Amino acid sequence: MPRSQLFSPLDTADAPVSLKSQRHRRLVSLLTSAGLHTLLLLALALFVFPTMVRRTQVLKFVVGESDTYSLTTIDVTPRWDAIGSDLTDEPIVIPESEVPPELDASLFELSGAIDDPSRSSSNVSAVAYVVPKNIGESLSASNSVEGAVDRITSELEGKFEKGDLLVVWLLDASHSLVDDRKRVAVRLAPFYESIVNRHSGAKFEVRSAVVSYGSAMRERVAPTEFGKKIVSAVEDLPIDRTGDENVFSSVAKCAKVYRSSWPDRQIAIVIWTDESGDDIEHLENAIAVCREQQVSVSVVGPSSVLGADTGLHAYVDRKTQAVYQLPVRRGPETAMPERLELGYWYLTRLNSPVQGGPRSLPMWLGGQDLRGILCGFSPYAMTRLSIQTGGSYTIFDRQEERGPFDPEVMARYMPSYGSLAEYESEVQSNPLRRSIMRAVGELKGKNVDEPTTMLFIKRTGSRVFDFTRYYYTPSEFRSKLSSSRGRLKAQATRSSKFVDAALMHLTDGGDLDLGLEELYEHENSPRWRAWYDLTRGRLLATSVRLEEYRLAIDSMISPDGLAPSTNHVMLRASSELRSNETFQKRGDEAERLLRRCVRENQGTPWETLAQRELDFALGVGVRQMSLTQQPMGPASRSPSLPRF
Template identity: 30%
Template sequence: MLDASGSLVGQRKLVHKRFKRIYGEFGWGWKRVGQLPMRDQPLLSAVVSYGQKTTFLTKSPTDQFPEIEKAFGMLKADQSGQENVFTAICQVMSLWGHYRNKQGRQIMLVAITDEAGDDHGAPLEVAINRCRRKGAKAYVIGPAAPFGARKGYVPYVAPENGKTYQLPVDLGPDAAIPSLVRLPFWFSGPQYNRPPLSSGFAPYALARLVTETGGIYFMSKMTTMAGLTPLGQYDAAAMRPFEPDYSYASPADCLKDIAKRPLRMAVYNASIASRQYQANSTPQLNIRVTPGNFKQVASDAQKSVAESGLMIDQILQAYPRGIENAYANELSPRWRVAFALSYGRLLAQKVRCMEYNYACAQLKNDLTPQDVSSKSNHWIFRPDSKLNYAAPFKKVAAEATRWLETVVNEAPGTPFAVMANRELKDPLGLKVIQRYVPPVQRRPGRPNAVATPNRPRVLFANKKRKNTPPPAPKPPKPPKLPRL
């Protein structure tokens, strides 16, 4: 079963070239060996493509390799941008599921895709039920899901103008419901959004399909375009304790289950709140002022972190008092580190905002216009190992660090630890380096010319120009971006 989307054109050609060898390994051309009874047709194969619609490229399963090879050449790219893989599985099982009943054959479905599928939900559950009734196993070759996100991004160079555009594609989510807060990192370093950080797991719907039917998900970069593969490669043994629960048929089923578990519900609520209350990224770290504007500039800098602090406080309301007790009673490693990572990051960002806010307040209150004009008109903010301004938040800083270090210690070699280490990369305190840069002196202008006595001047009419300027060129048409 081949994904017919435009993003897999090159990969389908590669599979086509290698298919003869692959099919041979699965039994094409098997012959009788000794007295062992063998069916005349031990292995039948069919080729199906899917996108917005399903196309059966072979009329029926066959053991004739030329027909199978011909089917690959008949595949046409689907430009709709939809990948209805679960609907395709339902149709395949409806059409050819009788091979199990009437001929006693084992049915194996192999889907090659570079996305998560657009029709998860009811079609997924129907596909699972039909496969299970016939004993069919589903196997998928596809990409990893992004960590805590749904979208990945493919760089596309438009031939119309040569510009590169980041086209979104559905690669996730990796779990039934979100469990990570959306929060930008401060200072230099990756944000893990474009390209996204790999979750180390398959897209949830495809993973549920193979899990419920007894198949396997083969995570492969072969199915992704350049720039699509999420960052991060992890050891399978290290990741196993943090595997999502694939037993939920829908997000509603998952929410119904976690409603009885306060820590899981708090983690989910915080994740949803972070999509509504969005904190700002790194504030200004290099500020130049003058004696006349330094107070206003400092106040403007405070506004950015004050807004972020308000957003973070709104998200933190998702965690009820005594949530630490619920953490102690939580048995799932995945939910434990999801809580510790999100809660630790929120506390850390709150401290960063307050430290910056206090530092700006001290600058505008302690400095005078004379100071700014003689010794402090350039402020540089740098991370520091201790809180130099927001002393009341030292306990919060220690708690944030403790939770983030818990993630690193309990989940080494996982994307949870990658995110925690990224937050811990820069300490929570700040130091402000004050410098004085002498203002550039303007060169004295030329002396005013001596006024000349008024003289009568003869005016001549300007000749009309025969050549009118050419009309302004029309703006170029926006490029036609493909749907992936």
């Protein structure tokens, strides 16, 4: 096929007639062989069937080169076989001595091998997890980008020892990966040199192509045996500035087009990215196409955000050297986000002094409201694609993005990588999980954030300290406060209605003060038990704070609410509650649930999120200030920031 037609919309039926003839001959041979073996297979079916109902598949989570690993359990998805017998859903524990010899325990692997990518996904009934015993909290540059490249090239070497191989480097063309791509290119150079040296007389052929993706997909280098072309294309890949990441549609198209051009060889697609993709609606189609075309997909990508889609990426402005935390789609670790879209109140406090104060929050924490907190698992969609096509997922996080969570503990919270339909079915069949997800859905897109606690300021930038505070005389301030009272309370009341609606899904009999403790006691998943405590605990705490906020606004308007010289106030956490007994009981229940979440989920992001809520008392106090008039300088301006 001419290169100009490689990514044309033409169907592969337009391939040369000779290729069709070859396919026809192969099809006749295949059908003949299948017929001859049918009777033998039927005769053996009853004998071998008991050994076929549980299969495994492997997914690699590569974090460092010096880590040690252990095999834990296989989670079995209940399915019906052809004659209708029900498979067990009890977890199977595999002793370490029974790890198959082909399973390389030197890697951080999740699950086991799909040897035949064309096998229907409905035949996969088990996923075996190999979880690291110890992951270093910091990795040196020698085993970051370079280590990830080495893992992929080692995997590729294993493939081209078995036959002809076409490697398609499918690269994220976003601005955020410019530096990483250059380091990848440097590391790939000796790899391709070694192929030339070791395989000059070999009977197997290795070719590579480079394709970039963003809003659109472009072939940068057609399949070639010259490694220098590949290295150069990776290093100098043009940037896609749209911020779009259409990776799954790109995978499907690559699989179809390259298979039509290379019908008789192994094809491996390698994705390098720091996002999870914007076109997840094409995930299952990409899986189906890759399995049909017998194309494996391996990914080097980021860890996921806990229960949410969007995380942060540190961008350093070249002119000012200021660091901006820009939103980036990392994806949740599950098929659907399981975390409330609910903001935290007040600025996050650090447990230990850090130079620069709140500006120096670690990147893995995900910002002031912890919405982008990284959990150490890989993104659901990319992970599922790797599992189902017989590839691998290599986690690569930058140094500052690596969280402190204990991997041995986190193994108990391993998410499911089944299909979205399977996930929804599991949730709907479990009353507690269904209630949690309904509460999460209730707040989706509602923007229930902290109400205004620093009154009458103007934001001048994207960072928390970029604001202008205006000067008012005490009388002007009282007048402005009085006229704003209704608006401020209305905003809090609006949020309260959303919070109460979400709480209704986590109540027994419609009473907001009665939870689902009986369902909680029968839940055997640490993940969902943690989500219940965190979700209901945070909703109750927010309900109390919003009531306290309304009462604090009223207190300032009262005749003796403010000192005569006060011309500015800040609302802050207080241990004193103004609200009635109903809200005080809610506060007690919120604290109980959040403390249980902390106690039972130590070493996990759930502990961090629950403790963040507990760091501030539920009351809302008023800090009064008397400011002197000072001239204002020009408002700061943010530079032109890239889209990730």
